[in-house]
Amino acid sequence: MRKFVKFLLIVIAAFLISCTNNDEGAPSFPEGSTESVNLWVQDSMKRYYYWADQMPSKPDYHLPVKDFFNSLLAPQDRFSFIVNTEDSSSYPRSIRNMYGFDYTVIQLANGEVVTVVKLVLKDSPAFNAGLERGMMITRINGKLITANNAESITSSMKDQTALDLKVGNWKNGTIADEKDVKVYYGYSFEQPLLSKIFEKNGKKTGYLYIYDFPDGMTSVLNQKFAEFKSAGVQQLILDLRYNYGGSVSSAAALCSLIPSGITSGSPFILFKGNKNGGEVKRTFAEQIAYDPKALGFNTLRANALGLNKVYILTSNSTASAAEIVVNNLKPYLQVIQIGDITLGKDMAGFTVEDKRKPRKVSWQIHPVIYKVYNANGIGEYNKGIVPQVKVNEYMELPLLPLGDPGETLISSALNNAYLKTTAHKEVRILYQSDVPGIEGKGW
Template sequence: MKNFFTLQVLTLIMASIFAVSCTQRDQDIPEFPEGTTEYVNAWVQDSMKRYYYWADQMPAKPNYHLPVKDFFKSLLSPQDRFSFIVNTEDSSTYPRSVRNMYGFDFAVLQLANGEIATVIKLVLKNSPALNAGLERGMMIKKINGQAITAANVGQLTSSIADHTVLELTVGNWVNGSIVNEKNIMVYYGFSFQQPIMSKIFEKNGKKTGYLYIYDFPDGMTPALNQKFADFKVAGVQELILDLRYNYGGSVSSAAALCSLIPSGISAHSPFIIYKGNKNGGEVKRTFSQQIAYDSDALDFNTLHANALGLSKVYIITSNSTASASEIVINNLKPYMQVIQMGEVTLGKDMAGFIIDDKRKPRKISWQIHPVIYKVFNANGGGGYNNGIIPQTVVSEFMALPLLPLGDPDETLISSVLNTIYLKSANTGSFDKKPDILFQSDLPPFTEIGK
């Protein structure tokens, strides 16, 4: 089932793909009969010894008789939150989440008065959730007939992946209460590619461009180029990037976005440094080189012709801002002032590529998604495995109901606009932020393969 879920949501950044040979295997790894679990596990170990960032921490004598997923887990470093393995012939081995199954995300909050509120924070375009009538800002009162409480939130949410239909009781938040309740059925299905949202805000003659970017798929450079061309024609002087729900994706697309923002860069300006194990070494790439890894991308010079040439950029983040979107934040810093507002990012300062059996015919259907590189910017800055901390911490849950993304009065956007136009962030009183009991797009979803 190719469309079981959007792999990009959880996969590591794809830096490059090359064949993994099974003919020059490590002599310390025993040989097993083809077709056995042990045979697969030996292939997994051999591949990981070559490419895994923490290869030197792997056990010398693992238990080859374990099921493949358990064997893979036994090889991983305690520092590794992101490597995973799937069987391409068994959809049940793929990671599942509310977003990739149904096309929405939610957060369970404990309000100041002790009440539990479950708010829908993201609904994807062209998704089962949108087709069912869900909207950002709606409140969920029940999941499959059960009211959500602090005691059962873990059990209720963990059971979602076991269903192909969700029955939700939802309503609107008005003056601290849920009104207009109704039951909605959301069916498991596929969510299609998400568009880039753009707006231009203006006050006192100053124009601010706003981009909400959900992810970084390959092939997005024409859309980015058009958005920046429109901004340039309109005379945009400030830029807000909203990456709050952006899990990442293609580093090439992230580099393309970065090429469209600052002044003082060229095709040959350094963009990223990859540092791997003793086999992988260190790899440096310029803006032009990294963009070119996407064969469908517009080249650097075409993109840079529409660059805004700014000296600073405002970036909105949350705990689910990850991977390539964190690279945007970190790798712009050598070239301009990055003003980050929102919450600490996830902390995925790493990249990798997919390892699978390239033999024809293929003998092993498992596919490995390991951490292979740590990533750094042109100045060598990185090491943000605990997340990138914003200069101004603001929670989008400080004001309910949540307003639509792109609304100038939405909590995070209004905080940035106040910083731009009034020179002060309107963050409200931070101690009034509700306690967050659960978010459907945060760990434990990153247990993937563990």
């Protein structure tokens, strides 16, 4: 189930949490009981949870563990979750992590409602079944998709192990060449970086699509930027539109490769926790080094492009460490954000689990622990980071492959972000398979 763990904003070695509550008058329960597990959960959350001061003082210890955990959460918390490592069904599920694709229901200018495949992961069940970005889905398990039933259809898909899809291609304003595709539940492999170099108006522009930020990715980032630098790239487009996040260290490594004028001591990020966590400040070098597999700051800087401007493509699926890239580059260069508003996860956390030997609690907590800020102390984007240039990627169908210079968001960046601002209003986004449910997106 490491797919669920790799999206964590900060992947840190789990902390040893005692099952014992030393508070005077604390309840005592038989070891191994549901109540004793709930007491462990409460003690852990008191120590680490960002909103620990909002937790109920007298929770119901007799609740099932997941219900008990949810009863502790602050109303504004959209991201904390808990899983039982001995029960795979307790892990959050999404269409993307089960089948390897995502889709969007849109309303065209003429009022017609259609469903577009927006993302297909490489070497995923959907990819192996022949699904491609830009295809149109007309039916899922025999049901015609509408704006009213899309959410319930998506929810039902999470309880199945196979999907029967009817798909077609968008041609001359209509869906043609329909066929049946069967997609089975399965594993999606690590996603590769996609890089291109475009030349326009005498300038070379590097394009880099990054699906997520796993630990250990500094070597491949370093290689891509070495290629950009060798080719004489003068501008950069970062495509983070479907990036849920991952390791802050990998995000810091990416950021170190872009601007001019930074040093190993330049501040990168500020973490603010509860009264126990306090504030933690880290420089670029310190945050990168938090990943033991990472290349050093100076090694990365040898291939830095030294730019004073970067274009970043975003959507409602841009979250967590990807949002940190957008926000934490701003003190060091001009960030031109193109696309749609981001998800709004200005939080960080790490995994909390019982490390005693033998282990007495099989549950694993993924709580919100910190708020994150950039070098200028700017954060608080829980409602999302708004782009300077709002562009709807569905304004022209069919959707072109990622990396195609004619693709809507990429062409907008290549045209120096000058695009008619009225065009995106012709298409309404009614539903996105990866946006309504937060749980399971990871960190």
